[in-house]
Amino acid sequence: MANSKFEYVKDFEQPDILLPNTWIVVRIDGRGFHKLSDHYAFVKPNDRRALDLMNAAAVEVMKELPDLCIAYGISDEFSFVFHPTCQLFERRNGKLVTTIVSTFTAHYIYLWSIYFPNKPLQPPYLPSFDGRAVIYPSTRILRDYMSWRQVDCHINNLYNTTFWTMVQQGGMSNTDAEQELKGTVSADKNEILFKRFGINYNNEEEIYKKGSVLYRQYKLQEPKSAQASMEDDTSAPEEKQSRSQQDKLKKLRRKAQVVVDHIDIIRDDFWERRPWILSNKPGTLPVEN
Ligand code: ATP
Numbered sequence: 001m002a003n004s005k006f007e008y009v010k011d012f013e014q015p016d017i018l019l020p021n022t023w024i025v026v027r028i029d030g031r032g033f034h035k036l037s038d039h040y041a042f043v044k045p046n047d048r049r050a051l052d053l054m055n056a057a058a059v060e061v062m063k064e065l066p067d068l069c070i071a072y073g074i075s076d077e078f079s080f081v082f083h084p085t086c087q088l089f090e091r092r093n094g095k096l097v098t099t100i101v102s103t104f105t106a107h108y109i110y111l112w113s114i115y116f117p118n119k120p121l122q123p124p125y126l127p128s129f130d131g132r133a134v135i136y137p138s139t140r141i142l143r144d145y146m147s148w149r150q151v152d153c154h155i156n157n158l159y160n161t162t163f164w165t166m167v168q169q170g171g172m173s174n175t176d177a178e179q180e181l182k183g184t185v186s187a188d189k190n191e192i193l194f195k196r197f198g199i200n201y202n203n204e205e206e207i208y209k210k211g212s213v214l215y216r217q218y219k220l221q222e223p224k225s226a227q228a229s230m231e232d233d234t235s236a237p238e239e240k241q242s243r244s245q246q247d248k249l250k251k252l253r254r255k256a257q258v259v260v261d262h263i264d265i266i267r268d269d270f271w272e273r274r275p276w277i278l279s280n281k282p283g284t285l286p287v288e289n
Pocket residue numbers: 029030031032033034035037042043044045046047048050051075076
């Protein structure tokens with residue numbers, strides 16, 4: 001870049017490097033999706049096309065950014081997770097968040113017509129997303145973050161499923177249904193669904209109950225054999241990898257397929273069978289049939 005007397009303005013830029021050796025979670029959330037979902041007539045409480053579209057956009061983000069180790073999505077939000085060793089953009093907050101938000105939004109809009117062929121996007125109802133980065137200092141806390149989102153998914157979905165069943169099948173008004181559900185616990189909602197409508201909540205689709213988890217697929221391991229690497233928390237930070245090592249790992253990650261799963265991520269089993277997610281060391285690619 002040419003030197004000029006104006007260049008001093010560069011000094012006004014503030015550093016925003018995220019703390020080293022911490023998990024980075026970038027969570028994005030649809031702006032005004034309540035209105036947007038009304039406008040495009042999303043099915044209540046769960047529009048399958050809208051969820052599939054969110055997942056498809058998130059898969060593309062995972063493919064474009066091999067540094068991501070896992071992502072988790074519910075409703076109009078997605079959490080993207082970078083490993084503590086990640087050095088992408090020198091861990092600059094602004095760069096990481098804006099890259100994820102804009103890459104996701106670009107794919108969401110690009111793929112929209114596949115999932116909603118009869119509902120072309122129209123201003124002012126254009127999808128956009130906000131985003132933020134939060135750092136977590138240990139694997140335990142990262143896992144608690146993921147558990148928090150999945151519990152939220154469960155609580156919201158049980159509420160929404162009961163509410164919309166009372167309205168759609170029970171003919172109740174929104175206000176009456178809301179009133180009746182005030183102060184109820186999970187067991188009450190399960191009972192309303194079962195006794196009044198013959199619906200067993202357990203039989204609802206997994207994608208609605210558990211949300212969507214995206215990760216790179218390698219050969220699954222026996223639980224426990226891998227010791228779901230929470231123990232590496234207390235160890236010293238790993239030595240910085242050289243450029244060529246990083247590139248090699250990146251290539252390996254790109255080869256793995258990104259899968260969309262609807263599965264419990266609160267218990268240890270998920271992490272123990274997929275040790276590469278927390279260790280960030282690519283596993284063995286599954287043998288192709
Ligand atoms: P904000 O801009 O503050 O995020 P918002 O209107 O997007 O406001 P959220 O709390 O993010 O509010 O909630 C998203 C809303 O979008 C849900 O409450 C629901 O009404 C709607 N929505 C999102 N995804 C779906 C879906 N797959 N099916 C049906 N409705 C959905």
